[in-house]
Amino acid sequence: MERLVLRRKEFMLLQAFIYEHIGISLGDHKIYLVQARLAKRVKHLGLESFGAYYDFLVADKQGGELEYLSSLISTNVTSFFREEKQWEFLKAHLPSLLAKRGGKLRIWSAACSSGEEPYSLAMFFKEHAPRDKTYDIKILATDVSAKVLKMAMKGFYLPKVCSTVPSNYLHTYFSCVEHEGQRGYAVNENLKKMVLFREFNLVTGNYALFEQTSFDIIFCRNVMIYFDKPTQNSLVEKFYALLNKEGYLFIGSSEALTDMKKGFQSRSASIYQKV
Numbered sequence: 446m447e448r449l450v451l452r453r454k455e456f457m458l459l460q461a462f463i464y465e466h467i468g469i470s471l472g473d474h475k476i477y478l479v480q481a482r483l484a485k486r487v488k489h490l491g492l493e494s495f496g497a498y499y500d501f502l503v504a505d506k507q508g509g510e511l512e513y514l515s516s517l518i519s520t521n522v523t524s525f526f527r528e529e530k531q532w533e534f535l536k537a538h539l540p541s542l543l544a545k546r547g548g549k550l551r552i553w554s555a556a557c558s559s560g561e562e563p564y565s566l567a568m569f570f571k572e573h574a575p576r577d578k579t580y581d582i583k584i585l586a587t588d589v590s591a592k593v594l595k596m597a598m599k600g601f602y603l604p605k606v607c608s609t610v611p612s613n614y615l616h617t618y619f620s621c622v623e624h625e626g627q628r629g630y631a632v633n634e635n636l637k638k639m640v641l642f643r644e645f646n647l648v649t650g651n652y653a654l655f656e657q658t659s660f661d662i663i664f665c666r667n668v669m670i671y672f673d674k675p676t677q678n679s680l681v682e683k684f685y686a687l688l689n690k691e692g693y694l695f696i697g698s699s700e701a702l703t704d705m706k707k708g709f710q711s712r713s714a715s716i717y718q719k720v
């Protein structure tokens with residue numbers, strides 16, 4: 446099959462479209478990456494050029510292709526209990542947080558990918574909130590990609606994906622099952638019940654949906670790196686508004702708020718608190 450070449454003009458159209466609709470800011474040097482990631486999709490759709498793919502995207506009013514495009518452009522890499530130090534911090538601060546909030550915590554995993562992050566949060570709270578008390582702890586988990594959300598809701602993971610889950614947690618919160626001919630681990634219902642999955646685009650999403658909501662903890666890890674500074678800034682402002690006083694914002698270890706801290710105080714590497 447003939448190799449598809451992404452022309453500069455076509456790249457510029459896609460670059461602007463991706464920025465406007467997904468919020469991801471692609472530098473000019475990303476032309477080869479975009480070509481490599483999208484070529485298979487363009488061919489699969491039977492289109493003869495990237496320009497035709499751009500027209501297809503613009504004409505797609507349902508947004509299904511936009512969602513597909515976002516999963517091709519951004520990475521969904523994630524893992525259970527990613528960034529160990531942040532979990533240690535959370536463990537140390539959980540008692541005071543629970544006391545302050547009267548045992549009611551609302552958490553948002555804002556780019557949850559295939560579910561490892563929100564399920565880690567759910568396991569964490571089940572393990573570390575004192576067992577002699579009743580708590581009301583709920584996790585909202587959102588992502589722009591319907592594809593990863595489907596995986597998250599299914600909650601089935603291969604053994605290698607579960608390698609960072611402590612074996613006693615695996616025993617307590619998962620069942621060993623066979624799914625589509627593969628053995629793996631399925632998240633138990635009692636854990637699933639703590640997590641509500643929804644599709645939400647952090648950049649173009651309607652934040653009015655959160656009008657009645659506030660959070661004690663927001664995890665927005667390893668996604669802001671794809672956004673440019675103004676987009677990151679406006680996101681941090683939204684997180685600030687959505688957090689309760691003394692609530693925490695966790696970001697990825699390769700990210701930092703530096704010049705856009707707003708009213709946040711840095712508490713540890715990549716952990717900020719609303720003061």
Ligand SMILES: C[S@@+](CC[C@H](N)C(=O)[O-])C[C@H]1O[C@@H](n2cnc3c(N)ncnc32)[C@H](O)[C@@H]1O
Pocket residue numbers: 467468469515516519520521522523524527555556557558559562587588589590593645646647648649665666667668671697
């Ligand atoms: C690298 S994963 C990070 C997953 C998890 N937070 C972690 O740190 O392990 C980035 C996720 O961000 C999602 N994403 C990219 N752009 C987004 C946007 N505009 N709104 C919401 N999610 C987005 C991707 O679909 C992907 O699942």
